[in-house]
Amino acid sequence: MKEILSAIERAAIRIKHEIDTKDIEYSQQMNSTGDTQLQLDIKCDLVVEEEFTKAETINTIVSEEQEHSLVMNKDAKYFVAFDPLDGSSLIDVNLSVGSIFGIYDGSFSVKNLVAACYVVYGPRTELVFAHDGEVKFYLLQDGVFVFVKNIVLKEKGKLNAPGGTQQNWPPYHKAMVDGLFQEGYRLRYSGGMVPDLHQILLKGGGLFSYPSTSDKPEGKLRMLYEALPFAFIFKTAGGDQTDGKNDLLTMEAKHIHDTTPCFFGSKYEIARVKDVYAGN
Ligand code: FDP
Numbered sequence: 192m193k194e195i196l197s198a199i200e201r202a203a204i205r206i207k208h209e210i211d212t213k214d215i216e217y218s219q220q221m222n223s224t225g226d227t228q229l230q231l232d233i234k235c236d237l238v239v240e241e242e243f244t245k246a247e248t249i250n251t252i253v254s255e256e257q258e259h260s261l262v263m264n265k266d267a268k269y270f271v272a273f274d275p276l277d278g279s280s281l282i283d284v285n286l287s288v289g290s291i292f293g294i295y296d297g298s299f300s301v302k303n304l305v306a307a308c309y310v311v312y313g314p315r316t317e318l319v320f321a322h323d324g325e326v327k328f329y330l331l332q333d334g335v336f337v338f339v340k341n342i343v344l345k346e347k348g349k350l351n352a353p354g355g356t357q358q359n360w361p362p363y364h365k366a367m368v369d370g371l372f373q374e375g376y377r378l379r380y381s382g383g384m385v386p387d388l389h390q391i392l393l394k395g396g397g398l399f400s401y402p403s404t405s406d407k408p409e410g411k412l413r414m415l416y417e418a419l420p421f422a423f424i425f426k427t428a429g430g431d432q433t434d435g436k437n438d439l440l441t442m443e444a445k446h447i448h449d450t451t452p453c454f455f456g457s458k459y460e461i462a463r464v465k466d467v468y469a470g471n
Pocket of ligand 1: 277278279280281353354355356382383384385411412417
C-alpha cells in the first residue's frame, strides 16, 4: 500500500506541474464516457500510468480515460481504478480540480475496496488518503506531502452541494435540497466533485448530492473511481453515503465505467436523504 501511495504522490506532483504549465487544448479524442478529452486529460492519464508501472504490487488499472482495463503484473495484489483529472471542465476557468483513486485487493469488487485517495489541485496541492480506519490529510510543501491531521466528520454540517441540472431533478429531491436551505444550510458548489467534497470533509460536514435525473437516470458519477472511493472516505471519516436507497459500499459495478446516483455527507444529512428517498 505504501508503494501505491508513493506512486500517487509522484503522479500528483507531476500532474500539478502539467496543470500549471500545459496549454488547455482539446484533443480529437473522446474518453470512455463520451467526453471530449483535453490534451491535459490524456497527459495526466499517462503520468499516472507511468508512475503505476513502477509499482510491483499493482495487478490491474482502470482509468476514466481508457476504455479497457490494463493488466500490469498478473500475480500482484492490488487493482487500482482512477480518474486522473476530475472536473477538467473547470480548468479553463482556473477552479480547483482533482485526481481520485480507488484501491481494491484482489479484484474490482466493492467488497475488496481497501483504500481510497484523492488529490486536490487548488491554490495548494492537498492529498487525502483513507485506509485502516483513518482518513489522513496531507499538504504538499517543498515537494513533499506533509501530514496535517486526521479528518473526522461531525454529526451534522452546514454546507449543501447539490449537483445535476435542477430542471431534471425529481420533485422530492428538490424538496429535500430546499428543506436543507430552509434549515440554514449554505450553498457551496463549484462543479468539481473533488473540491466540493473536500470542502465538506474539511468544514466538518454537509451534503453533496448527485441524484438520478430525468436526463441521467443512472446518475453521472462513475462507480469504481468516483462514487465508491468517496463513499469509502466518508464512511471512514465517520460520515455516511448512499445511492438514495442502498449503501454504495454494497453495490457492484457491472461494467468498469458504470455510473450511480450518489450522496455523501455527515450522518444527519444522509439519514435525511434515506428518509426522503425511502418514501419515493
Ligand atoms: P466534470 O464533468 O467537469 O469532469 O466527474 C464529473 C464531474 O465533473 C464532477 O467532478 C462534478 O461533480 C460533476 O461532473 C459536475 O456535474 P454537473 O455540472 O452536472 O453538476
